[in-house]
Amino acid sequence: MAGRRNGLAVLVEALRTWLVPYRYGLERWSYTLQRISGVVITLYFVAHIVETGYVVGGPSVWTIRPDAQQYAERVWTETIKFLSNPLFDAGLAIIGFFVAFHTINGIRLFLAHFGWGLGRPTRPEPMHRPQSMSPTQRALFWASIAFAVFALVYTTNAFFGVLA
Amino acid sequence: MSGTSEVLLRVYRYDPSNGGKPRYQNYRVPTFRGMTVLDALIYIKENLDPTLSIRYSCRMASCGSCGMTINGLPRLACFTQISELRSKYILVQPLRNLPIIKDLVADLDEFFNKHKLVKPYLIRRDVEEQENPREQYRQSEEELERYVQFAYCIKCALCYSACPVVSTDKSFPGPQALAQLYRYYIDTRDEAREERIRIVDGAHGIWRCHFADSCSQVCPKGVDPALAIQLMRREMMFGPSKG
């Protein structure tokens, strides 16, 4: 806790506060999950753009190839072969979980950041429960978790047929 | 004091004049009914180890001096009973996100400077009125209710210590300062709305709050800084509310 802030110390401190939401309540968990899911979805997004780019010719081709259809067919088959392994399937299932969570929790944060769905200021009595943890906010948080779990189950089932 | 049960306090020790290596020291303290963590620390200082440094004053959660990290959460030592922790082992550390002066005493300069930054006082456009106020300002009950919750703040820095943004972004004003900004912004007697908005409208201003709500979680007075920040953000996005 004491001492000068060097680069590594800053990074360790950052990861500690961002990734360890323990003890601070649900909203801190939502903060951590929103951050992790945002970064993971960004990585998936870039990978998805790169991957689909290959189907129409890869980075070197900027016109429509004469053999575009055959080419697309071939690359598509190769890509499918490359991607059809349990590791990518599991990754997609996790992406599904994160996208679903980020969506609903994003709506919750959108509402909260504009002061909607929060309580009004009151005179706090002892053992006061903050209005920023309003039932609406809590319900939306649990909705985001529920939707994310549903997406996880749905994709896992689609890839691995666990429910069949 | 019955002295029948004991609690083990593991206390953070750090003395910059003495090598400056942080370490932990264990103390066994007999407990009594209603004993607070502050009582235990005073017991240590009086009976076991006079070199322990602590800062406290009122012992009744109204001065905000004895904020520290108790079992991982920022709390007021005088407002935390040993029984409510439900543990025979208590870890006592200084507040996070702040420099340490010695042992459990955190340096609050940075915190108070950010409080000053948001101009926590009423501003009148009329300079003469500002310097020598003569008028009496009347407020309705409803107008009072808009900010009175945020005026309960005792500047104990618990929210500042809990905030995940402050821990890495040292330019972020922190929950306490932003809540006080809203408290004066929404006060009908204040006339400096544009100025107040300008203070926190930067890349390291109010937009860096991500509503992790840890500040409201740890506030011992129920101030709910997170609510104030979101309401302030609404004012900044949609323009000032009426009144």
Place this chain on the structure above:
Amino acid sequence: MVSERTLMLIHYLTGLGILVAGAVHIGTVFLTAPVKENLEFAGSPFAVMGVYRNAILAGSLEALLLFVAFHAFNGLRVILIELYQSPRWEHAVTWALTVVALLVVIYGTRTIIIAYSIAQGVA
């Protein structure tokens, strides 16, 4: 430079935009065209590309690309400027991410345009 307030307003608006365009994307690609029965895309790529035959759907995909690129890279910028503070660092982060985002948008747009043209030919 664009003010932080404007950037965050666009961040919220693109978030809402992704909600709409993303729903269209998932709806068309996953639920209608190729993968009604299986999720393995085992058939022809033109099942997916067939989606692009429709100019409105292709346009909504382009919109999704723009929205996600801004939302994602602005999010990364927020994380990185919260991590460490110095004018040089913030400047570098902002410019580097702008360049990467632009590259992704250009590359993705190319994919959409070519796929649209191929789909027209296939039809």
